[in-house]
Amino acid sequence: MSARDEQAAAVAESPQRTPFEARLEEYLGRPVVRRSCCGSERALADIAVGLRDEVARLRTALAESQARADRLAAQVAGVDRLLADVQPWADAADRTAGLKAKPAGLSAEDWNERYPVGTRVHAYPRTRDDAPLRTRTCSRAWTLGHGSAVVMVEGHSAGILLTHVDPVEAGDVS
Numbered sequence: 001m002s003a004r005d006e007q008a009a010a011v012a013e014s015p016q017r018t019p020f021e022a023r024l025e026e027y028l029g030r031p032v033v034r035r036s037c038c039g040s041e042r043a044l045a046d047i048a049v050g051l052r053d054e055v056a057r058l059r060t061a062l063a064e065s066q067a068r069a070d071r072l073a074a075q076v077a078g079v080d081r082l083l084a085d086v087q088p089w090a091d092a093a094d095r096t097a098g099l100k101a102k103p104a105g106l107s108a109e110d111w112n113e114r115y116p117v118g119t120r121v122h123a124y125p126r127t128r129d130d131a132p133l134r135t136r137t138c139s140r141a142w143t144l145g146h147g148s149a150v151v152m153v154e155g156h157s158a159g160i161l162l163t164h165v166d167p168v169e170a171g172d173v174s
Contacts, residue, residue, distance in 0.1 A: 108141035108149040
């Protein structure tokens with residue numbers, strides 16, 4: 001056994017060990033040798049104060065982090081509740097999205113290629129359940145800003161949706 005080991009063993013068995021020295025030895029995994037030079041105990045005390053302050057700072061930071069995590073968890077729970085409230089509307093919007101994509105029927109360009117201005121038509125200005133207006137087109141068809149195609153007819157002052165206009169075939173007398 002070396003002289004240093006003998007000194008460490010003697011210090012370890014010494015009743016003058018402080019609780020700090022015991023904890024420090026436990027942390028380091030080896031005995032702490034107390035030197036008899038001036039200021040060593042003061043240096044250990046300074047280290048102890050520094051460690052105590054650092055532990056206090058870390059505990060405060062941990063408490064602040066936990067409080068921040070708790071606030072975030074509460075916000076997430078609130079958003080989850082809100083999502084549960086609006087989910088039925090989101091599902092309904094998903095189901096109807098395809099219905100609004102494009103109006104049924106011919107496009108204005110296709111109508112204009114097939115039917116010139118003056119074509120005889122049966123027009124239904126309001127609904128197809130109403131009696132038809134037997135008339136002629138008086139304009140080319142065009143597309144409105146929201147995507148619906150319309151055409152003007154004689155006897156009506158507004159464009160009528162192409163889905164509400166039926167061309168009359170040459171042999172149709174109705």
